[in-house]
Amino acid sequence: MLGQPAKKQHTACPQCGAEINQTPGAGRPKVFCKPSHGRTWRTRMRSAGWL
DSSP states (O other): OTTSOGGGSOOBOTTTOOBOOOOSSSSOOOOOSSHHHHHHHHHHHHHTTOO
């Protein structure tokens, strides 16, 4: 969605597709529901040649 802050947009974990609740306020929006999902996703993308 254009024109909305990143924290107000619908966010789903790229690893499992779970809905991610964002904490209000300043800071970077969450991308993964768990840190382990972030590591797994990055490993999979590296092995596929994307990162």
